[in-house]
Amino acid sequence: MTQPNVPARIDRAALERILQRAAELQASEHEIGEGLTSDEVLALGKEVGIPGQYLQQAMLEDQGRIATPEAQGLAGYLAGPAEVAAARVVRGDQEAAERALIDWMEKNELLTVQRRQPGRISWERLGGLQAVLRGVSRLGSGRASFMLDRTDLVRATVTPLEPGFHHVSLTASLRASRSGYLGGGIAMASVGLASTMVLAALQAAWIAAAAPVAAGLLAGWALTRRYRPVADRTLLGLERALDYVEGAAIKPGHQVPARGSGLLDLLTGEVRR
Template sequence: MAPESDSPGQPGGSLAPLDRAALERVMARAAELQARSADAPEHLTDAQILALGSEVGISSDHLRQALAEERTRVALPDETGVVGSWFGASHAVASRVVPGKPADVLAQLDGWMQREELLRVRRRIGDRLTWEARRDFMGSMQASFNIGGRPYALTPAAEVGATVVAVDAARVLVRLEADFGNSRRRNVAWAGGVAGLGATSGVGVVALSTLSAEPGALVIGAVVGSVWTGVAGLVASAVARSQRRKVARGQLALEQILDRLEHGEIRSSKSPLMEFLSSVR
């Protein structure tokens, strides 16, 4: 007689193996059922999570990276709706695993942000640093005239943050964020004001034309009003495009910083002129 485990109705029997999607569903459902049980622990240590992962065949390296990503996760606002579609995201975010130790990588990032991005430290909390744009005269001059040969894409951000968490003894996960929410709110208000003024003025021109007894006045008024409204709409659209480009440049700047960290290209020095400008407050 064949053993019980070989029967088609028993797990581990002759049923077809599961594909990756099915396996993910099974694991998610098992975790949900476990969480509902009375003896399910509220908290697990890293060692317990790694032990659980090894029991189901998940690589410890992947688990450590997932743990680091969870610890650097930040809840961002929902970007759906008209504002999100027209003006883009309010945050630029980038993350990557790079070689190094948390303290060393944070120090490299701090040096780069202050020397090369015209930022200054805002807060330092454990494994997280935040910066804001320099508001002194020389910093504003450098940003305005692109002194140094490149744009300073992070200075429009209200805050730039970095969180560094160890993955293992030789690698860390770096998460960078740039908050462009204030800039977006200003541009939304500006574009809305321009569009509203254009529409109101256009309607006003048409209304005034109806009071004229001149032949064709209404047609002329309608054309002028439409053109005026259309110009206001174009201006508002240009403001929205400008905001989207600003966030895209910030996103690129964050990715480039991670590229330099990954390849060990964070410079520790620069030209005497740039050193002088950075030292002037």
């Protein structure tokens, strides 16, 4: 039995809708015209109690947002984009953002640094014994599963904006994974077509002859479409990494420990992670 004196709880989704609607109502009381300047947005936010630092960060994110790569060509239409990207504006210095990215990828993904330059980092897929050890070390640890394990290459760019703010963008290449799904779909369609040609040569009924190619096309299409969840999961993995960078509190003197080259160092290092 419910207690009438206990106020109802508002979940996160409802809270976001309420705040968005309240902001719309507040903005409707002002004459916006063709748009507002940054100072006017800050003043409007001050009226509704939004701290200026959050409004400034949100404006920088909106100015620096990147468009989602569109799927191009027949391969893009059938399967999806070969690359996915995500970006965020974070507070702090550039070195801290880069350290946070490396720390996250080293601990939570099957990736290793391929190349690092000021403002640019690239990772490639981890393989061999190190990949096995990193996977085994997560068993029973309660950590989330790997999300970028299907990528060929992950690139990060950290660009300074205003003092104290940086634009962090991540791009993941999935060309090999997409090619695998497309190749499987084409193979199924080819088998169906070959079967139809054989039946046609044997002068089978046209319905029986057309059945294999139809089945092959449907099976190939279904297999190709299974690539899209892979791309969506990879995008979620990029967003998860940006969440960590945005909320990480890393001391200025902290450095990612150097990885030993010996087998014992690999074993102990991966277990400690």
